[in-house]
Amino acid sequence: MSQTGKKLLAVFRSSIGRKLLTGVTGLALVVFLLEHLYSNLLYFSTDPDAYNENAHFLISLDLVYVLELGLLTFFVVHIIVGVSIYLRKRKARPDGYAKYQSAGKPSRQSLSSRTMIVTGLVLLAFLVIHIISFKYGPGIEEGFVVTIDGEPVRDLKRLLEEKFQHPAYAFGYPFVMILLGFHLRHGIWSAFQSLGAMNPRLTPVVYTLGGVLAVLIAVGFLVLPLWIFFST
Amino acid sequence: MTVHLRIWRQAGPDSPGRLAEYTVEDVNEHMSFLELLDVLNEKLITEGEEPIEFDNDCREGICGSCGLMVGGVAHGPQPRTAICQLHMRHFNDGDTIVVEPWRATAFPIIKDLVVDRSAFDRIMAAGGYVSVKTGGAPDANALPVTKEDADLAMDYASCIGCGACVAACPNSSASLFTASKIAHLAMLPQGTPERRRRVLNMVDQMEAEGFGDCSNHAECEAVCPKGISISAIALMRREYVRAVLSS
Ligand code: HEM
Ligand code: FES
Numbered sequence: 388m389s390q391t392g393k394k395l396l397a398v399f400r401s402s403i404g405r406k407l408l409t410g411v412t413g414l415a416l417v418v419f420l421l422e423h424l425y426s427n428l429l430y431f432s433t434d435p436d437a438y439n440e441n442a443h444f445l446i447s448l449d450l451v452y453v454l455e456l457g458l459l460t461f462f463v464v465h466i467i468v469g470v471s472i473y474l475r476k477r478k479a480r481p482d483g484y485a486k487y488q489s490a491g492k493p494s495r496q497s498l499s500s501r502t503m504i505v506t507g508l509v510l511l512a513f514l515v516i517h518i519i520s521f522k523y524g525p526g527i528e529e530g531f532v533v534t535i536d537g538e539p540v541r542d543l544k545r546l547l548e549e550k551f552q553h554p555a556y557a558f559g560y561p562f563v564m565i566l567l568g569f570h571l572r573h574g575i576w577s578a579f580q581s582l583g584a585m586n587p588r589l590t591p592v593v594y595t596l597g598g599v600l601a602v603l604i605a606v607g608f609l610v611l612p613l614w615i616f617f618s619t
Numbered sequence: 620m621t622v623h624l625r626i627w628r629q630a631g632p633d634s635p636g637r638l639a640e641y642t643v644e645d646v647n648e649h650m651s652f653l654e655l656l657d658v659l660n661e662k663l664i665t666e667g668e669e670p671i672e673f674d675n676d677c678r679e680g681i682c683g684s685c686g687l688m689v690g691g692v693a694h695g696p697q698p699r700t701a702i703c704q705l706h707m708r709h710f711n712d713g714d715t716i717v718v719e720p721w722r723a724t725a726f727p728i729i730k731d732l733v734v735d736r737s738a739f740d741r742i743m744a745a746g747g748y749v750s751v752k753t754g755g756a757p758d759a760n761a762l763p764v765t766k767e768d769a770d771l772a773m774d775y776a777s778c779i780g781c782g783a784c785v786a787a788c789p790n791s792s793a794s795l796f797t798a799s800k801i802a803h804l805a806m807l808p809q810g811t812p813e814r815r816r817r818v819l820n821m822v823d824q825m826e827a828e829g830f831g832d833c834s835n836h837a838e839c840e841a842v843c844p845k846g847i848s849i850s851a852i853a854l855m856r857r858e859y860v861r862a863v864l865s866s
Contacts, residue, residue: 394863402794402826403859406833472790472832479724479791479831485625485638486691486717490698490787493848494841500834501789577835580849583856587848 405468410581412465413574417604419458424607430544431614436535443540466511473504495594500573506566513563520550548615557616561609568605572598620646620712624659626671627719629728636728638717648708652695653678653685655707672731680704680844683779686786687732688719693783693842701781701844721786725793725828736782738828739796743780745824746817747800749809762808772806775799777845784839790831795839797825798855799847805858815865818858 398404426445429437445451489496499506524546525531531542551557575597579585585593621644629636643659650658653675660670676684680701687702689695695705710716718732726734764772776799784795801818804810810817833852840849 398863400826401822401859402792402830402832403822403856406856407860472834476790476831476834479829480722481724482722484688484691484719484722485627486719487688488691489838490692490696490841492841493837495835495837496789500836503834573835580835580853581856583853583860585853586850590850 405472406581408464408468409472410578412461412468413578413581415461416465417571417575417578417600419461420604424604427608427611430547430611436533438544439533439540439542440535442543443535462514466507469504469507495573495576497573499569500577503570503573506570509563509566510570520556521546524550547611548619551612551615552619554616557612560612564605564609567608568601571601571604575600620648620707620710622646622655622707622710622713623715625715625717626732628671628731629720631730632727638719646707648706650707651678651703652687652689652705652707653703672729672733674733675703678703681779683781686721686734686781686783688717688721688786690716693721693787694781694844698841699844699846701779704844721782723785723791723830725791725830726782726785734782736780738830739780739782739793741828742793742797742821742824743800746813746820747804749804749813751809764807768806772803774845775803775806775847775851778803778843778847779845781844783842783844785830787838787842788831788833789836789838790834792833792839793825793828793830794833794852794855795843795847795849797821798849798851801858802851802854805854814858815862818855818862822855822859 398407426438426441429441432438434440448454521543526541527539531546532539533542533544534540551560576585576590576594579593579597580590621642624641624643625638626641627636628639641659643655643662646655646658653673656671656673663670673687674684676682678685680703683701685701685703686694689702689705694700694702695709697705697709720726720728720732721734721736723734725738726736728734778796778799780796782796785791785793788794801821804817805814835849837849840847
């Protein structure tokens, strides 16, 4: 194996390397979420074609496969490392305490920090359903088509409106988005700490801003399904 | 005052353990928690029972020998205090207090409340030192250190190696201990020449001992009797990246 390959493997196998990987992949996924959120919110644009136009623009990018492959890689690495951290934690203390509680400040231990693996695994299950429903859902051939600038384009907006008629989707999605908010409540500041970017002055600021961003992302995603369900 | 204790009793490393119940009356509020255990042990001895084994030495919060989970918190409810320095006045008459040993695969129980913390010694041996050639003492001002760096180095150096960070961590990670040692030496010119191999070797050893990974719960900082900040852990990660990139 090449020297660089060996080094990379050693990083993967080290306790700190795993943190660097969760941190980098976690933040990259947050950036992806922000882009996704922007695309979603175009639904509320005054231009009725804005949503479909944007979706069409994204999947027509020359580099779309490179981007998708990159995103998939980030997800896979994030999940493998996250699960392995959880498994190591189980091994590191097989018999727990009869009584255990957090000592309080300055601890950042919270419901959110303790349930990263649970919220993460729910997100994973959600992702599979989500991708099957939308990315691999019905398209132009199945009649979900609009004409934009004289070109036939997939009518994702209509698919969205049909899917979110079902209460299971309309309420299931927001529920998962709340769990996403929990994942990010601890996740965002944690990623910066994992990358070594924190110090005693920055930590409280980033912790607070991370919480605010987590709420904004969760709320930003959950309004669309609820809006569609209640307005149509 | 009277306190009820539920204390972990375990005859040996491989024996099964259980929480045993004891009641101690006439507790003086000026006793330390370890003195409470002394009083209980005297009673047990006169009654012909096996006394409760627990680690301690200086009883003034500086050696790092003592360490108990008291009421579910490492070193008990008082922040920045080793359990030998926690006084009974911080409890109430009639309290029931659960007392357990540090629990971690890397800290196997020897007996009752005593655990084997030699994993920490092996992490230290992997690089928590500076190699100094003995000889004439260098001139005091030959190695300038800024006041800020000296203060920070002192903060990190105040780690007494008690293991509370591991005990309180939901993941049983030894990150705060290892990071304190690395950060302390990284702040000083004497630590600079070996910084690369220090961080790589100590982190490897931490892993080999079977401690968990850090999930940034920061519980360690909250229970550390010296209040060492998790910014040590951030610094350790920066040292690690620098070491990997520079090799
Ligand atoms: C959009 C999806 C996701 C985003 C934006 C996201 C974001 C993050 C962030 C920012 C962190 C903190 C990283 C760190 O502490 O260094 C994190 C941690 C974690 N994530 Fe995710 N994540 C996502 C999906 C998932 C999925 C699908 C899983 C599946 C298992 C997962 C499992 C975990 C776990 C277990 C941790 C904690 C790691 C630790 O204990 O240090 N995440 N995530
Ligand atoms: S006995 Fe020395 S620190 Fe408690």
